Amino acid sequence: MVSTSQKKTLQSILVGKLNKLSIPPSTSTLGESEDFDFSEVFGPPTSHASSSSQFLRDPDTIHSRSHSFVGPSPRFATPTSLPFQAIDGESGSQSSDGEGEVDGDKGKEKVEIGKMGPGDFAILRVIGQGAFGKVFLVRKKDNSGGDDGIFAMKVMRKETIIKKNHVDYMKAERDILTKVEHPYIVQLRYSFQTKSKLYLILDFINGGHLFFHLYRQGMFSEDQARVYTAELVSAVSHLHKRGIVHRDLKPENILMDSDGHVMLTDFGLSKEIDESSRSNSMCGTTEYMAPEILLSKGHNKDADWWSVGILLYEMLTGQAPFTHANRQKLQQRIIQEKMKLPPYLSSEVHSLLKGLLQKEPSRRLGNGPSGGDEIKNHKWFRSINWKKLETRELQPKFKPDVNGSDCTANFDQCWTAMPPDDSPASTPTAGEHFQGYTYVAPNPWLSSG
Secondary structure (H helix, E strand, C coil), X not given: CXXXXXXXXXXXXXXXXXXXXXXXCCCCCXXXXXXXXXXXXXCXXXXXXXXXXXXXXXXXXXXXXXXXXXXXXXXXXXXXXXXXXXXXXCCCEECCCCCEEEECHHHCCEEEECCCCHHHEEEEEEEEECCCEEEEEEEECCCCCCCCCEEEEEEEEHHHXXXXXXXXXXXXXXHHHHHCCCCCECCEEEEEECCCEEEEEEEECCCCEHHHHHXXXXXXXXXXXXXXXXXXXXXXXXXXXXXXXXXXXXXXHEEECCCCCEEECCCCCCEECCCCCCECCCCCEHHHCCHHHHCCCCECCHHHXXXXXXXXXXXXXXXXXXXXXXXXXXXXXXXXXXXXXXXXXXXXXXXXXXXXXXXXXXXXXXXXCCCHHHHHCCHHHCCCCHHHHCCCCCCCCCCCCCCCCCCCCCCCHHHHCCCCCCCCCCCCCCCHHHCCCCEECCCCCCCCC
16 A cells, blocks of 8 residues: 555656646647657757667668658758757756757857747648658748748657667767758758657758659769769768768669759768778668678778769669669679679779779778768869869759749659658657757857857
8 A cells, every 4th residue: 555655755756757748739730749749858969879779789771762761851051050059958048938048159159949849840741751751841830930931851650760770870860960061961950759759850852852853864964973973972071071971872862952953861871980990780772782781891981982883873874783683682793793884984984983883892982091082083073173062053954843942843743642641650668769859950040149
């Protein structure tokens, strides 16, 4: 039998926990109004989000190319944009009305924030689907941030993430997106969670994804592929300089804006790796996986340059250099077979492909101490002015047909025809996996001082 003092103790604990919870508005259009927002309870993110949990094994290899979330990507963030800040319930000072003020770079910048959740966004349509959930085109309600309020919302189910042992990768994706700012890399605006789901809010790019345009055109000319590859090399070099390996480079994870520039997205398999370290994870999409990954020899940034080589080959020929319907035979071809170079390609691009698709990573182009600069200096990129490219002054010749900021004509109808519903999901029994997930990007128009 429970004593009176025990009852009082239990009651005080329960009240303390309930006071920390907030219920999203009942007007939510997302079907999640029954979920609590735990963002105020979680502590700040760890500084090394890439460290693997001792209780979680590495994720399985992704063999199906349809897993990819296709949709979110950024508009170019100007060089004057303020640096990102992680905003969590225990950071900054919280006022009684739920809004807070967070000090920026050594107290110079202050950003007012309010609670953010699914109810703040109206779903317009589906623009992608993956193993853990969907990507929606959404409009931010009561928008006053100086933009059109159109975003891509990536929604992932916690229960599925935990079952597939991808917890560390989902946390790493969120953390990596808060650390990178580049003209050809997706930019995160917000992240938050409910009891059952994780949410990433990113700028929406309405030009569709590279795979969509490659499928339509069959193959790209060398001039067209050169600009896309150069922008991709610039983005991947930026990641590598910050100790980040993407590990899932493929056309489905590269978007195109209305001006024809490419944008790298989907960091769900990315990882932070020290220069001297190697990862033994068997992850990625088989057609683009480097031989050292398939052989479980350990890999680092060199694996990304192999994937860039596969991408370039596919852009120029319409198919990957190593293909087979049987997965084991496909892996054998990647490990053992020599690449066949079409004679209609120039000798310069032959040279670049041979350098990128070296099966031994120590001999691969980009392996040296100069990294991506070694690739930028290759003779095939002789016509590229890298300074102009990295300020988006080089204009691609092809521009996708776009009609308005919320245009989805360049996204596959297999997604856009889906009912635009963020359906309810089961709540995992343990909630400690996703601490520190909440994030708000600072407003670039706010003045500092």
